[in-house]
Amino acid sequence: MLSDPWSFLLLREALLGRRTFAEFRDNLGIATDVLTARLNSLVEHGIMEKIPYQEPGQRTRHAYTLTPAGEQLKLVFIALQQWGDEHLASTEQLRVLPVTRDTRRRVRVTLVDEEGTLVDQANAEFVPAASAIPRIHGAARVVHDA
Structure with a gap:
């Protein structure tokens, strides 16, 4: 789960206040398939959680926030x-x-x-x-x- 550089970079970005898929992608320059896999793994292992949100006129998306276990990292x-x-x-x-x-x-x-x-x-x-x-x-x- 924390075995690759992308996971550490995602956690760093989350600690800096980044929450959305687009923010992670744009700040890290990470491929979307890799980003999806790493975020899913962090959620699966209880480090992050998905929170639905919706911008006016847009479809529902998910933000990613650190759980208490993630904050302890x-x-x-x-x-x-x-x-x-x-x-x-x-x-x-x-x-x-x-x-x-x-x-x-x-x-x-x-x-x-x-x-x-x-x-x-x-x-x-x-x-x-x-x-x-x-x-x-x-x-x-x-x-x-x-």
């Missing part, structure tokens, strides 16, 4: 941009920046533990789930093998 895009800023040398100025709505200050993705404490990236690791301490609403719970 904003974190992934911000993290990818952060990584690129740090590790990919570029002389080009960024065309899109993540900022707060109210202050327009740039935002960053950071790691926090379950209690909201900031965690240094060097202190985070992946472990088998069985060796982690499962928590429910901040309280430790014991997990028994079935």
Whole structure:
């Protein structure tokens, strides 16, 4: 589903406020058959939803909006941009920046533990789930093998 560049570009455009088939097509220069397939896949996987709309004197069409799951991918895009800023040398100025709505200050993705404490990236690791301490609403719970 998110295995090709077009899907990421469609999500970027949706995060920028694009909603209609024509807006996606015109802004990306994507072939209509590819656009149809990618939008259908994003809808099928619960990332976007189709909303009917009608311009005066026109037939009913569909707009595509991000679902809550799609909106959460904003974190992934911000993290990818952060990584690129740090590790990919570029002389080009960024065309899109993540900022707060109210202050327009740039935002960053950071790691926090379950209690909201900031965690240094060097202190985070992946472990088998069985060796982690499962928590429910901040309280430790014991997990028994079935």
